[in-house]
Amino acid sequence: MPPILKYIAKMKAFNANTNFFMKNLPPESTPNMIIVPMNKHGDGYLCSAYDGRFLRGKMSKAEFHHITVEISRITAHAYSENRVVDLGKVPRKLVWMLVFAYIISVVVLILTFIAVDVN
Numbered sequence: 001m002p003p004i005l006k007y008i009a010k011m012k013a014f015n016a017n018t019n020f021f022m023k024n025l026p027p028e029s030t031p032n033m034i035i036v037p038m039n040k041h042g043d044g045y046l047c048s049a050y051d052g053r054f055l056r057g058k059m060s061k062a063e064f065h066h067i068t069v070e071i072s073r074i075t076a077h078a079y080s081e082n083r084v085v086d087l088g089k090v091p092r093k094l095v096w097m098l099v100f101a102y103i104i105s106v107v108v109l110i111l112t113f114i115a116v117d118v119n
Helices: 005-022 061-087 092-118
Strands: none
Touching: none
């Protein structure tokens, strides 16, 4: 089997396991910890996840909605910044500098072996 097909098979197995755990073992809110699920894109949170059992008397629905919207905005901004860094390409000048440095180090290594062999 070609390496790419092995990789695809591993990723499918990983996604299947992740989906299984997320569907079968969801975290539950408690009086000390409220779980707010992420949206389907994974870059924000669901504003409709207000749990009246634990939040009633502590926070209104409007406050909860405002907080989740702000946190979703911050999360989306951080996600987009990380995405830009991930997609950024290495400048061509840096690649050539690294190639040059590698060639110089190989030349120095060869000259070192020649110098040791002469003595």
